[in-house]
Amino acid sequence: MKQHKVVFIHPDLGIGGAERWVVDAAMAVLQKGYDVKIYTASWDPNRCFPETKDGTLKIVKPPFMGIPRTIFGKFQAICALVRCFLLTIYMLFVEQTPDVVIVDAVSSPLVLLSWFGIPSLFYCHFPDLLLAKRENRSYVYYCYRRWMDKLEEYTLSLAKRIVVNSHFTAQVFQNTFPELAKKSTISVLYPSIAMKTHDIVQLDNLPSKTIISLNRYETKKHVDLLIHAVAYMRDAQWLTKDQWADLLVVIAGGYDTRVHENVACLHNLQSLVQQLDLTNKVDFLLNISDEERQSLLSSCKVVVYTPIDEHFGIVPLEAMAMKKPVVAHNSGGPKETIVDGETGLLCQDSPEDFARAIVKLLLDEKWAQKMGEEGFLRVKQRFSREALAHQLDDILSELKTSKDTIDVDKKSKTQ
Structure with missing residues (x-):
C-alpha cells in the first residue's frame, strides 16, 4: 500500500x-x-x-x-x-x-x-x-x-x-x-499538546510558591505586567513575610541574539526588575530545553500568561496538561482554552487584577489543585x-x- x-x-x-x-x-x-x-x-x-x-x-x-x-x-x-x-x-x-x-x-x-x-x-x-x-x-x-x-x-x-x-x-x-x-x-x-505526565524531573530547589511565565522575549508578550503585579502584591502586603520569602518568579523563554527585539525586551525586563527592587524575586532563563520546561511547569504553583489578544497561546494548555492553574489575560485564545474559575482565572489588563488572582491561588492550595485537575481533563478531551x-x-x-x-x-x- x-x-x-x-x-x-x-x-x-x-x-x-x-x-x-x-x-x-x-x-x-x-x-x-x-x-x-x-x-x-x-x-x-x-x-x-x-x-x-x-x-x-x-x-x-x-x-x-x-x-x-x-x-x-x-x-x-x-x-x-x-x-x-x-x-x-x-x-x-x-x-x-x-x-x-x-x-x-x-x-x-x-x-x-x-x-x-x-x-x-x-x-x-x-x-x-x-x-x-x-x-x-x-x-x-x-x-x-x-x-x-x-x-x-x-x-x-x-x-x-x-x-x-x-x-x-x-x-x-x-x-x-x-x-x-x-x-x-x-x-x-x-x-x-502531548499529555506527558511521567519521566518528569521535579525541581526540589524551587521555593514552594514559584510562579512561572513562559514566552519568547518579545514586547508584545507583555511580561512586564507580571513584574508590576508582583510589585503590587508586595506593596499591598497580601502575603505574610514568610510567604513573601517563599515566593519566586521564573521568567523563561526563547531568546535569539540575532533578533534585536529579543535583546531589547530582555534588557527592558531586567531594568524594570531592578527599578522595582525585585532582583531577589525574579529569575530569567533563556532557551530552556524541553525537559527543563516540563520540569518548571510540573514544579511550580501557578502559571501566569500575560499576552493581550494572543491568537491562541500554547502555554495555558501546557500548564493545564501539568495540572497547574493558569492566570491569563481575558482576551484572545485563552478565553477559548481556559474556563474562568474552573481551570484558571482570566484577568483584566491591570497589575492589581493579576496580583489578586495570583495571591488567591497561592493561598488556597486545595482550590488551585482542583483547578489543575479540571484543566488536565479539559486538555485531554479537547486539545x-x-x-x-x-x-x-x-x-x-x-x-x-x-x-x-x-x-x-x-x-x-x-x-
Missing part, C-alpha cells in the same frame, strides 16, 4: 509557539501513518524541539539557503517571503510530488504549489498584515507594506484549504480578508494530540481525494 507523503514548509524551526504547532501537527500526521518531512530555511540543533533533533521527524534544510533574515534589520517580511519561495523550489526538485503540503507563517509557497497542482493547507496563526508596525513610518514603507498586504491576500487565495488556530483568529481573519472569507471556508483547528491527528487526517484525506480526482481527469483528457 502506498504511503502518502505530507510535507510541512516553515521558515524558521526554532522553539516558539508556531514552531511547536508545526512539530505537534507533524507528529500527529506521522501517527496516522503518513511519510512526513519538514522543510525549513533555518534550524539550529542547539535551539529546537527534541522531536526535530532525535530523528523522530525528518528535517530538510537546504545547503544553499543564504538569504538573510533581515536586510540591515529591515525587510523581515520580504526576506521570509523569498526564503520560503526558494525553499519550495528546492522541495519541488527533491520530492516526488507530495500528496499534500502544509504551509504556515509565510504564504509565498502557495503560488508554486498552485502552479504544480499540489493540494495545500495553510495554517494561519494570525494575518501577517496585522503584525506589521505602521505607526510613524515613511511613505516608502507604506507603499512597501501595501504591496506585501496585497500579495498576502492573493497568495492565501491559492490555498486549497485555510484553517486557523482559534475562533478569535477566525473572526480577525474574516474581518481582515472579507472577500477571501466569502470564497473560502475558514475552519478552526486547535493546536494540541490532545489524538484530537489533532483525527481532525488533520480528515482534512488531508479530503485534499488527497481532490488531487486524485484532478489526476484522473488529466489522465482521461490525455488519452
Whole structure:
C-alpha cells in the first residue's frame, strides 16, 4: 500500500509557539501513518524541539539557503517571503510530488504549489498584515507594506484549504480578508499538546510558591505586567513575610541574539526588575530545553500568561496538561482554552487584577489543585494530540481525494 507523503514548509524551526504547532501537527500526521518531512530555511540543533533533533521527524534544510533574515534589520517580511519561495523550489526538485503540503507563517509557497497542482493547507496563526508596525513610518514603507498586504491576500487565495488556530483568529481573519472569507471556508483547528505526565524531573530547589511565565522575549508578550503585579502584591502586603520569602518568579523563554527585539525586551525586563527592587524575586532563563520546561511547569504553583489578544497561546494548555492553574489575560485564545474559575482565572489588563488572582491561588492550595485537575481533563478531551491527528487526517484525506480526482481527469483528457 502506498504511503502518502505530507510535507510541512516553515521558515524558521526554532522553539516558539508556531514552531511547536508545526512539530505537534507533524507528529500527529506521522501517527496516522503518513511519510512526513519538514522543510525549513533555518534550524539550529542547539535551539529546537527534541522531536526535530532525535530523528523522530525528518528535517530538510537546504545547503544553499543564504538569504538573510533581515536586510540591515529591515525587510523581515520580504526576506521570509523569498526564503520560503526558494525553499519550495528546492522541495519541488527533491520530492516526488507530495500528496499534500502544509504551509504556515509565510504564504509565498502557495503560488508554486498552485502552479504544480499540489493540494495545500495553510495554517494561519494570525494575518501577517496585522503584525506589521505602521505607526510613524515613511511613505516608502507604506507603499512597501501595501504591496506585501496585497500579495498576502492573493497568495492565501491559492490555498486549497485555510484553517486557523482559534475562533478569535477566525473572526480577525474574516474581518481582515472579507472577500477571501466569502470564497473560502475558514475552519478552526486547535493546536494540541502531548499529555506527558511521567519521566518528569521535579525541581526540589524551587521555593514552594514559584510562579512561572513562559514566552519568547518579545514586547508584545507583555511580561512586564507580571513584574508590576508582583510589585503590587508586595506593596499591598497580601502575603505574610514568610510567604513573601517563599515566593519566586521564573521568567523563561526563547531568546535569539540575532533578533534585536529579543535583546531589547530582555534588557527592558531586567531594568524594570531592578527599578522595582525585585532582583531577589525574579529569575530569567533563556532557551530552556524541553525537559527543563516540563520540569518548571510540573514544579511550580501557578502559571501566569500575560499576552493581550494572543491568537491562541500554547502555554495555558501546557500548564493545564501539568495540572497547574493558569492566570491569563481575558482576551484572545485563552478565553477559548481556559474556563474562568474552573481551570484558571482570566484577568483584566491591570497589575492589581493579576496580583489578586495570583495571591488567591497561592493561598488556597486545595482550590488551585482542583483547578489543575479540571484543566488536565479539559486538555485531554479537547486539545490532545489524538484530537489533532483525527481532525488533520480528515482534512488531508479530503485534499488527497481532490488531487486524485484532478489526476484522473488529466489522465482521461490525455488519452
